[in-house]
Amino acid sequence: MEKSIKVHVKDALQKLYNVDPDDLNIEIEKTREGFEGDFTLVVFPFLKYSKKAPEQTAKEIGAYLRSKMPEIASYNVIKGFLNLVMTQEYWIDKLNYLISTDFSFFKNTGKNIMIEFSSPNTNKPLHLGHIRNNLLGDSISRLIAETGNNVIKVNLINDRGIHICKSMLAWQKWKKDLNPENTGKKGDKLVGDFYVLFEKENKKQIQELIDQGLTKEEAENTPLMQETREMLRKWESNDPEIMKIWKMMNSWVYAGFEKTYSNLGITFDKIYYESQTYLLGKEIVEKGLEKGIFYREADNSVWIDLTNEGLDKKLLLRSDGTTVYMTQDLGTAVQRFQEFNPYLIIYVVGNEQEYHFKVLKKILEKLYPEYAERIFHLSYGMVELPEGKMKSREGKVVDADDLIEEMIQTATEIANENGKVNNLPEEEKSRILKIIALGALKYYILKVDPKKQIVFNPAESIDFAGNTGPFIQYTHARIYSILRKADEMKIKFKGKINSETEIVTKEINLISLLSEYESVVAKAAKNFDPGSIANYVYNLAKEFNQYYHDYTILKEQDPKVLQLRLMLCKQIAATIGKSMNLLGIEVPEIM
RNA sequence: GGUCCAGUAGCUCAGUUGGAUAGAGCAACUGCCUUCUAAGCAGUAGGUCUCAGGUUCGAUUCCUGACUGGACUACCA
Missing domain, CATH: 3.30.1360.70 (Arginyl tRNA synthetase N-terminal domain)
Known part of the structure; x- marks a missing residue:
């Protein structure tokens, strides 16, 4: 219009x-x-x-x-x-139109869009920071798919390197009798504990060496670190014993991750392992050297000089010929373009890596200009605690599984007081409580602008009232209650609404909001901004609750008006469901 | 030092190509459940949109400069 x-x-x-x-x-x-x-x-x-x-x-x-x-x-x-x-007729026709289109607003673009997110380390259980990453990645995938693109969700697991050897060494030295079965612990948690244990023991050794009169720098070369480096060398030369430990511990971690992902409702189309990609990129370095874009230092290390572009010199190959993060990322990017020909690769990675992606883009511009403009770093703010950064190695984190568990607890308490789910079979009840708990968590994270940093205070629990996921879910459940009763009363409401039907201002406001869905989704997808969907669906739910309070629906005597109201309710419920789905949040029919 | 991001009510946040009276939620206070689900609705109170200039009919929004907080500026990933 x-x-x-x-x-x-x-x-x-x-x-x-x-x-x-x-x-x-x-x-x-x-x-x-x-x-x-x-x-x-x-x-x-x-x-x-x-x-x-x-x-x-x-x-x-x-x-x-x-x-x-x-x-x-x-x-x-x-x-x-x-x-x-x-005119009234205009608004009623609008509603009829929205019902008839059934949300098929977006044509298929035929574009492949790849989105990389999550990308965990195998020595740290997932925490709230990962949750933000996962939720952003998941929701943006949904937005991109909804607007007609083929989405390829990928996860690049960091399963190698010195830090992984730390957990392995701790297990080998001190905890060799432990495994997930005999401890009953999730595998990722167990391995995370080993990592924390290593750091603790290593700190002790550093202190001992300092006490013996070594400088801080010298002291950091502890016997433990020497053993760790030796282990990494063995890993890189495919030592059978080390590979066995590595594979075993990884399988524990993956089983643990899988549980957390499944709890969050997150899936991937393809999982990459760094152990399989870390050698990529060497050929690209050769190509860069040939073209004179990179240069070799006397010690044989390879660099690119970006000082003219406002950046610094960046290492691409160590003096011993091994690759670094940048080399690998160049390699995986080129590999992905060649394999999937994506229109765009989105990297959902924290703002602490902005510099890295700037450099990556610059290098691609020089070597593969056709790819450079097709990578995008979706940078988001860190999640911090009131006392500062979360630190896995010190165990100062808000653990993902624990947080989800707490949310379910809170949802259960609230439901026991005033919910409608208590009479449901136990299985159904717990399914709905989980939906509500995750709704609260996901909405809490996704409603804020990704660029902003979030300070999460574990002492203040996430709300279930007001501008929250459960508020919107509740609105949906309310509408379903009406629709169920209408069904019981054998009220039929199908077909087109008569344009002569009387309509009130609140109804016009609601239809107007419903008609914004298409443009809101288009914009959110364009800006990679789930927050605008959260705002939209909140406003819709709020507007409906006012309407619900001011007007009765099922007692309406005029059959034309009754039909309009029920159709409107149904369309609102559908729009709430659709919008929440774009946030990765389910909506219950009872709560 | 340099680059990037943020600064809006006590707290958490909306507010996108500059438009009318800057909006929500939480917390506080007051009402509304024999009537479709009170995880709701209505109301009271709470603002120098960090500050100072500039651009113009008009600036929370754009520009410049300060101030405050954060991130980055590794032969870690």
Whole structure:
């Protein structure tokens, strides 16, 4: 509709003031709360054409639009704002249209879009920081898929390197009799404990060496670290004993991760392991050397000089010929472009790696310009505790599994007080409680702008009332309760709503919100911003709750109005469900 | 030092190509459950949109400069 109004405004300006329509950029806004009208045109930008006062200009345009568009019931002018009031029929037709399209707004683009997220280390259990990453990655995948693209979700697991050897060494030295079966511990937690144990013992050794008079730097080369490095060398030369330990401990960790992912409802299309990709990129380095983009130092290490681009010199190959993170990432990127020809690769990675991705892009620009513009770093803010950063090696983290468990506890307590789920079979009850708990958690994380850092205070629990996931889920359950009762009462509500049906302002507001769904989703997908979906669905739920409070639905006597109300309810529930699904949040029918 | 991000109510956050009276939730206080689910609804109170300039009919929004907080600036990943 806004489009149609825009076209007519263009005509109006052309006819009334002889404006060349090509230099016009017309914006139609929703009329602000507190003013009469549905759509608003700000006429200030057109005064230079009309050479008349704002009021006069607005009136002339208003009169023109009114004469050309039967959907406009009336208009009013306040200062430079032209407010248009649409007819009842317009809004009812709009609702009929929305019901008939069944959310099929987006055509298939045929584009492959790859999104990399999660990317955990195998020596640390998942914590709240990973949850933010996973939820952002999952929700953005859904948004991109919804808007007609083929999404390839990938996870690159960091399963090698010196830090992994630390956990392995701790197990081998001190905990060799432990495994997930005999401890009853999740495998990722167990391995995480080994890592913490290593750091603790290593710290002790450092202190001992300092006490013996070594400098801090010298002291860091502890016997334990020497053993660890020896282990890494053995790993790299495929030592059978070390490989066996490595594979065993990895399998423990993956089983643990899988449980957390499944709890969060997260899946991947492809999992990459760094142990299989870390040698990639060497050929690219050769190519860069040939082209003179990289250079070799006297000690044989390979670098790129980006000081002219406002960055620094960056290492690409160590003096011993081994690769670094950047080399690997170059290799995996090129491999992915060659394998999937993605239109875009999105990396969901924290803002602490902005520099890395800037450099990656620069290098690609020089070597593979056609790929460089197709990578995008979706940088998000860290999740911190009130006392600062979460530190896995010190055990100062908000553990993902524990947090989910706590949320389920809270949801259970609230439901026991006032929920409707208590009479349900135990299995169904716990399924719904989990949906609510995860709804609260996911919404809490996703509603804030990804760029902003989140300070999470474990002492203050995540809310279940107000602007929260459960509030929206509750609204959905309320609507379903009405629809169930309508069914019991044998009320039929199908087909088109009669355009003559009487409609109230609240209903118009709701239809107007429903009709924004398409543009909200399109924009959210374009900006990779799940938060705007969260805001939208919250406003919709809030508006519905007011309507629910002010009007009865099932007791409505006028059959036409009853049909309108039920159809509207159904469409609202569907839109809430769709929107929440884009956030990866399920909606219950009872709660 | 340099680069990037953020700064809006006591707290957590919306507010996107500059538009009318800056909005929610939480916390506080007051009402509303014999009537479709009170995880709800209505109301009271709470603001120098960090500060100072600039651009213009108009700036929370754009520009410049400060201030505050965070991230990065590794032969770790």
